[in-house]
Amino acid sequence: METDTSLLSSELEQQREDELYQELLLKTLEKMPSDGNPPTVMNKFIRPQPGMCVKTLSLTDMQKVFVNICQSPEVPPPPPLSEEKLVELLDSDDPTEYKVPMSLGEAHAEMDNSSNSCTVYDIVINGAFFQKCQKNPLFQQFLIAVSLEGLENKYSMELSRDIKILKNRKFMGSLTEQNIRTKSKPVIQEIDSKEMQVQPLQATMPQFCLLVEPPVGDPEYLIAEIQLPGVSSSRSLVLDLGEDRLLLNARPSLFHLDIYFPFMVDQENSSAQYSTKTQVLPQTLSVAHML
Structure with a gap:
């Protein structure tokens, strides 16, 4: 039985082209400034400004x-x-599927007005968003809900939703500096709403699933799997990954996906590799913790 070497060469060439494009695709997950210099990743100390103080109970020990x-x-x-x-x-x-970036500080012991020991947690959010929440009771209710949810997820605790906002003080104890992670430039720049509407109408949103690993406790990874039936090559995919957003287009106008993550992700330690056999794009996204 004779082998047609021309067909083998064609298949190998196609494989090499797919591998080359795969490398180019994965580079979109990296933060590459336009000047060609490596991205700046650093930690920065901030001194939080007073906002409001919420009193609640730990349901574990009723403290x-x-x-x-x-x-x-x-x-x-x-x-x-x-x-x-x-x-x-x-x-x-x-x-809580709408993510509010926040810095969660460690617990510190303080004395309340009755000179009893109590536990205090500091949460820092964007100042402009805080002011918006102060002016709208509905936003304030939502802010308190996501703050308690954030503390419960980070420290594996359960807090009562029977809360009280202290009227005469904006914080309990003392506010200390917090160390947050900062980046030089976002991977995905601000997109004008008119530009968003240019997307052809025939593009459909693909089926996808998003899993948190581990499912209990502090999240370390987000595992995303996107079903792309009919996409025969990774060369037709355009993928952008930001700190809290994923934007995917499958050309020509086959699929369009634009989603926000429930957590901040570390683009530099995330990966994606399209399988032409299963026509699934699996991604492992490393969760970035703001300490």
């Missing part, structure tokens, strides 16, 4: 817990959120 919700312009703002969208989120099964 008083105070949450200082502080503000700083150094913390990035969350994506735009209208009051109509917020109402939809509050009515949904998981209102």
Whole structure:
């Protein structure tokens, strides 16, 4: 039986082209400034400004817990959120799917007004978003909910939702500096709403799933799998990964996906590799913790 070497050469050439494009595709996951210099990744100390203090209980030991919700312009703002969208989120099964960037400080012991020991946590959010929440009771309710949820996820604790906002003080104890991670430039730049509407109408949103690993405790990875039936080559994919957003287009106008993550991700330690056999794009996204 004779072998047609021309067919083998064609297949090998196709494989080499796919591998080359795969490398180019994965480079979109890296942060590459236009000047060609390596990206700047550093930690920065910030001194949070007072905001408001919320009193609650730890349901594990029924001890008083105070949450200082502080503000700083150094913390990035969350994506735009209208009051109509917020109402939809509050009515949904998981209102915390809208992510508010925040820095969660370690617990510190303080004395309350009765000279009793209590536990205090400091949370720092974007200053402009905090002011917006102060002016709108609905946004304030949402901010408190996601703050308590963030503390519960990070410290594997359970807090009572029977809360009290202290009227005569903006924080309990003392506010200390926090160390947050900063980056030089976002991978995905701000997109004008008119540009978003240019996307052809025939492009459809593919099926996808997003899993958190580990499922309990502090998240380390987000595992995303995107189903792309009919996409025979990775060369037709355009993938952009930001700190909290994934944008995928499959040309020519086959699929379009634009989603926000529930956590900040570290682009430099994330990876993706398209399988032409299963026509699935699996991605392992490393969760970035703001310490």
